[in-house]
Amino acid sequence: MNKQETLEAQYSKILQEYMNNQSEQALYAAQQFSRTALAKKVPPEEIISLQKNAMQQLMPDLSPEVWHSFDILLEVMTAYGFAFREHQSLLDTQKELKNEMEIASNVQDTLLGTSVPTVDGLEIGALSVPAKQMNGDYYHFVHDGDHSVNVAIADVIGKGIPAALCMSMIKYAMDSLPEYRKDPSAVLESLNRVVEQNVDDSMFITMFYGMYELRSNILHFASAGHEPGFFYRGKDKEFLDLEARGLLLGVDKNTKYKRYEQAVEVGDMIILMSDGVTECRTDEGFIERETLISYINEYIELPPQEIVNKIFRDLERLQHFQLRDDFTIIILKRTK
Amino acid sequence: MEIQSCVSILNEWDIVAARQLGRNVAKELGFGTVDQARITTAISELARNIYLYAGEGQLCIDRLNENGKAGLRIIALDKGPGIPDIRKVMEDGFSTSGGLGAGLPGVRRLMDDFNIDSNPGEGTDIRATKWLR
Numbered sequence: 001m002n003k004q005e006t007l008e009a010q011y012s013k014i015l016q017e018y019m020n021n022q023s024e025q026a027l028y029a030a031q032q033f034s035r036t037a038l039a040k041k042v043p044p045e046e047i048i049s050l051q052k053n054a055m056q057q058l059m060p061d062l063s064p065e066v067w068h069s070f071d072i073l074l075e076v077m078t079a080y081g082f083a084f085r086e087h088q089s090l091l092d093t094q095k096e097l098k099n100e101m102e103i104a105s106n107v108q109d110t111l112l113g114t115s116v117p118t119v120d121g122l123e124i125g126a127l128s129v130p131a132k133q134m135n136g137d138y139y140h141f142v143h144d145g146d147h148s149v150n151v152a153i154a155d156v157i158g159k160g161i162p163a164a165l166c167m168s169m170i171k172y173a174m175d176s177l178p179e180y181r182k183d184p185s186a187v188l189e190s191l192n193r194v195v196e197q198n199v200d201d202s203m204f205i206t207m208f209y210g211m212y213e214l215r216s217n218i219l220h221f222a223s224a225g226h227e228p229g230f231f232y233r234g235k236d237k238e239f240l241d242l243e244a245r246g247l248l249l250g251v252d253k254n255t256k257y258k259r260y261e262q263a264v265e266v267g268d269m270i271i272l273m274s275d276g277v278t279e280c281r282t283d284e285g286f287i288e289r290e291t292l293i294s295y296i297n298e299y300i301e302l303p304p305q306e307i308v309n310k311i312f313r314d315l316e317r318l319q320h321f322q323l324r325d326d327f328t329i330i331i332l333k334r335t336k
Numbered sequence: 337m338e339i340q341s342c343v344s345i346l347n348e349w350d351i352v353a354a355r356q357l358g359r360n361v362a363k364e365l366g367f368g369t370v371d372q373a374r375i376t377t378a379i380s381e382l383a384r385n386i387y388l389y390a391g392e393g394q395l396c397i398d399r400l401n402e403n404g405k406a407g408l409r410i411i412a413l414d415k416g417p418g419i420p421d422i423r424k425v426m427e428d429g430f431s432t433s434g435g436l437g438a439g440l441p442g443v444r445r446l447m448d449d450f451n452i453d454s455n456p457g458e459g460t461d462i463r464a465t466k467w468l469r
């Protein structure tokens with residue numbers, strides 16, 4: 001009740017002040033008052049009551065019609081108060097959800113964490129940024145001694161929580177298939193069966209799986225409908241599509257995936273990405289692969305990690321800092 | 337001590353009668369104008385739910401006196417289709433998308449106590465109380 005009295009006293013004072021002289025200062029005081037009232041979550045109907053009470057004090061002799069008019073105002077504002085309370089309650093719920101999402105996102109980082117391997121002769125840069133809090137893109141490295149570096153990049157069609165949940169499954173399916181690790185087509189075929197059996201029909205996953213043989217410097221790869229990467233031939237300074245054909249994971253459990261090969265020379269680069277990179281939407285529509293190439297070209301002399309960081313920064317700016325899809329880009333560069 | 341008066345809700349005009357009943361009791365008990373407006377808004381919502389979703393029902397007003405504390409209880413009763421998922425209608429924002437159970441969380445927030453009982457096929461019993469401070 002004390003709070004009410006002080007609010008009432010404050011309001012009355014402001015009103016009186018304004019009636020005496022219609023100053024901007026009194027109006028500013030009213031604005032300050034509304035800040036306090038909002039902070040205290042005072043609903044609008046109570047403000048009407050403050051006004052009426054203050055008026056009764058200051059000008060008790062007004063005609064009855066004026067006082068009756070307040071009843072209508074009070075009734076209308078009570079409905080607004082109804083909405084005001086719902087808004088308050090929704091804000092609280094939103095705060096809770098945000099906290100929960102943050103925790104979930106941390107859990108996801110831990111679950112899906114992979115470290116970029118340090119390999120003599122091969123420089124690797126990788127960056128994955130979710131559009132919302134949870135990431136539906138996924139990349140994973142396996143460094144198999146002197147033999148090979150394996151890289152997986154996957155993208156769930158869709159984003160947010162459903163995509164992220166789905167990705168956790170992929171990660172565990174991959175972890176439980178060590179014997180297949182070496183052969184890209186076998187990896188995709190097993191994952192395809194897992195996805196087909198365990199994932200809702202409306203959800204599809206694209207994936208690129210590559211095995212870089214360190215002794216022969218050959219990249220063996222297969223793709224399940226994933227956005228084609230680029231192969232950069234250092235000698236000719238040209239970009240080629242790292243084309244590989246294959247059906248998305250989860251469509252047909254009997255899908256076979258063809259294995260492709262690419263010999264890698266010193267100075268060559270393998271550039272892998274999710275469609276969040278190529279479907280980066282600007283004011284002029286999607287960026288073209290050529291445009292993307294020109295961005296990559298600008299930083300081509302830099303170490304791979306710096307290239308991916310800079311490309312992300314540029315494309316983020318191009319989209320006015322609003323990612324519409326999860327964004328993942330990986331670059332492998334043979335240095336000797 | 338409970339004294340109950342009821343209004344049958346069959347059409348939209350009965351909502352007005354229910355409001356009038358609630359306002360009279362609230363005034364007699366000494367509720368201020370703001371609380372009167374809140375109580376009648378709650379009555380409106382509950383009576384409208386009966387009218388829209390159950391077709392017919394009753395809205396009763398109790399005068400309460402517990403341990404010297406006076407209060408007003410709204411009871412909304414119907415034998416309509418009932419609410420299969422009460423938790424859902426008590427979610428904010430549900431009314432705007434679903435239609436059923438419009439504004440029940442809002443009614444709960446306007447009042448001090450709120451209780452809902454509903455079985456599909458049997459009807460709904462909602463009780464909401466406001467205490468005089």
